[in-house]
Amino acid sequence: MVNRKLVGAHYGLLDWLVQRTTGVVMAAYTVIVAYALTQGVGSSYERWLAFMSSTPMRFISFLCVVSLCWHAWIGVRDTWMDYVQPAGIKLTLHVLTVLSVIGCGGWAVQILWRL
Amino acid sequence: MAAMSTTSKKRPKYLNLIKIKLPIAGIASILHRVSGVGLFLMLPLLVWLLELSLRSPESFEAMKQVAAHPLLKLILIGLLWALLHHFCMGIRILLIDMHIGVDRLQASSSAKMVLAVSLPLTLIVGAKLW
Numbered sequence: 629m630v631n632r633k634l635v636g637a638h639y640g641l642l643d644w645l646v647q648r649t650t651g652v653v654m655a656a657y658t659v660i661v662a663y664a665l666t667q668g669v670g671s672s673y674e675r676w677l678a679f680m681s682s683t684p685m686r687f688i689s690f691l692c693v694v695s696l697c698w699h700a701w702i703g704v705r706d707t708w709m710d711y712v713q714p715a716g717i718k719l720t721l722h723v724l725t726v727l728s729v730i731g732c733g734g735w736a737v738q739i740l741w742r743l
Numbered sequence: 744m745a746a747m748s749t750t751s752k753k754r755p756k757y758l759n760l761i762k763i764k765l766p767i768a769g770i771a772s773i774l775h776r777v778s779g780v781g782l783f784l785m786l787p788l789l790v791w792l793l794e795l796s797l798r799s800p801e802s803f804e805a806m807k808q809v810a811a812h813p814l815l816k817l818i819l820i821g822l823l824w825a826l827l828h829h830f831c832m833g834i835r836i837l838l839i840d841m842h843i844g845v846d847r848l849q850a851s852s853s854a855k856m857v858l859a860v861s862l863p864l865t866l867i868v869g870a871k872l873w
């Protein structure tokens with residue numbers, strides 16, 4: 629008999645691959661933004677705005693936000709799975725995690741699309 | 744090893760969290776998890792600061808003031824560490840996935856390298872920013 633508990637997670641190789649791909653995207657983004665900051669893009673509002681609203685940045689900032697959300701969901705979900713046993717609490721935590729990740733992601737995208 | 748005969752083992756066994764000694768790779772590893780969860784928990788704060796930094800010249804200044812608050816400075820420097828550690832460790836994991844540095848000695852020295860890069864870098868960047 630199939631005896632599965634609903635805990636709001638699925639498993640497997642896809643998640644592993646996503647964790648790696650999104651990690652690489654965010655690592656590249658971190659390096660790019662850190663380098664730009666050393667070149668003074670954060671020195672004034674005008675320069676910061678010009679930098680963040682440039683076409684390449686619009687493209688990769690969006691990629692980074694999507695990557696971050698997906699990555700954080702998988703990573704935090706795996707952490708709950710390791711430490712929380714009761715199915716009800718685990719499901720609740722998983723749902724709260726998805727909701728907060730989607731909320732933050734949507735918020736960040738709105739900020740970027742207003743530029 | 745011979746001295747550790749089965750009869751001399753004390754039962755039941757208790758784990759003393761203070762006395763447990765993780766190998767260096769274990770420490771770097773658990774900190775990867777801690778830093779990831781820390782970044783996740785502080786996500787709303789980070790998005791809020793991003794919003795302030797981009798909305799208007801006034802809010803850009805406000806963002807700087809918020810970030811200058813001692814409590815926020817502390818949180819931000821913690822997040823800086825988290826990002827740097829998670830970043831270095833992430834690269835280490837990706838290399839190990841590609842079968843680079845898998846054996847125990849190499850894995851332990853790369854874990855040391857992660858700590859030796861992320862901790863001083865946090866201090867240097869942190870000191871520069873404040």
Ligand code: HEM
Nearest residue numbers: 647651654655700703704706776779780782783830833836
């Ligand atoms: C800077 C770019 C980043 C890189 C290169 C990176 C890389 C990785 C990798 C490779 C893993 C998989 C670890 C494993 O399977 O053992 C991972 C796990 C994780 N990441 Fe990231 N990550 C980055 C940014 C972030 C950010 C910004 C967050 C938070 C919002 C985050 C949260 C997590 C969490 C919670 C885990 C799970 C940890 C665990 O299972 O122990 N990561 N990261």
